[in-house]
Amino acid sequence: MMIKTILVDDEQDELDVLERDLLNHCPDVVVVKKFRSAIEAKAAVAELRPDLIFLDIEMPEIKGIDLAKSLKNEGHSSAIIFVTGYPQFGAQAFEVEAIDFLLKPVESDRLKQAIEKYLGHNLQSQIAELNKKAPTFIRISSQSGFDLLKIKDISYLKADGAITRFFMADNQAVGAGRNLGIFEKALSGQGFFRVHSGYLVNYRFLHHYDNRESCIILNTGAKIPVAQQRLRDFLIWVDSFTV
Incomplete structure (x- = not known):
């Protein structure tokens, strides 16, 4: 930096x-x-x-x-x-x-x-x-009501067709009937980055970047691909909160 x-x-x-x-x-x-x-x-x-x-x-x-x-x-x-x-x-x-x-x-x-x-x-x-600045929770609507997910405990989000799946610190997943782009905007400025068209990751869970496979290993064990066209911006983003 x-x-x-x-x-x-x-x-x-x-x-x-x-x-x-x-x-x-x-x-x-x-x-x-x-x-x-x-x-x-x-x-x-x-x-x-x-x-x-x-x-x-x-x-x-x-x-x-x-x-x-x-x-x-x-x-x-x-x-x-x-x-x-x-x-x-x-x-x-x-x-x-x-x-x-x-x-x-x-x-x-x-x-x-x-x-x-x-x-x-x-x-x-x-x-x-x-x-x-960050709100504590994000509200995820469902047919039966809504779930409140603590933002700092969301390790990553994954696009699954028209559904977005939220993966938590304990690896449990919660589905939401809206596309990933909607949640990318909602979580803007909260420590998340779109590393791939299908993935949004939380900086709090980053553990290792593997240059050979162009992927991130989160501290939950999840393996997340990094798109080549997003790699430069990803590295700049990481540089913004590391020494």
Whole structure:
């Protein structure tokens, strides 16, 4: 995954060294811009919308801590990693929910560790946001009434003619008299992906992708084909919630 990043430090040499180290050790990080002024950086955040900001603390005009507080108060979602030569600012850094606090000169292992922390934090945020937005159940009508299926327990959906079969975590199946496309729309944004014209899978159950057979093995043991024309989009989808 690409991590769109800006660097903010009033020392040009520090900016250049950090950019070089990120390029050499953190291939997922893309530095889109460097700033020697916190004021200029603040003005550009709304336009650039970086995922991550590496931020010095001791700077003229606006200190890094104050810039981080201002961005947070204005509702910007960019994560912050502080990079400084002053260890005494550590407590203040974490008061503004910084991902990490790095001391100059930054060792490559600590830099990679900071990026790993960001990726872990980002994944947790994505899952929390997904769960917050998602309804808990989907209603499946039948001749006798309707069933309520817990969405997180649906491992996959399979088209069976004009019927869609819902396979649950315990491998039990529930049939619904509507086509798969209807349920694909209903479950849009809830963690499901159409890997094949006849299958919709839940990311929560992915376990293994077999490149030789172009299929997914779910953690329930089910084997789901991945259509060749959908493979690229499937891999991009998986990349969106993995580190």
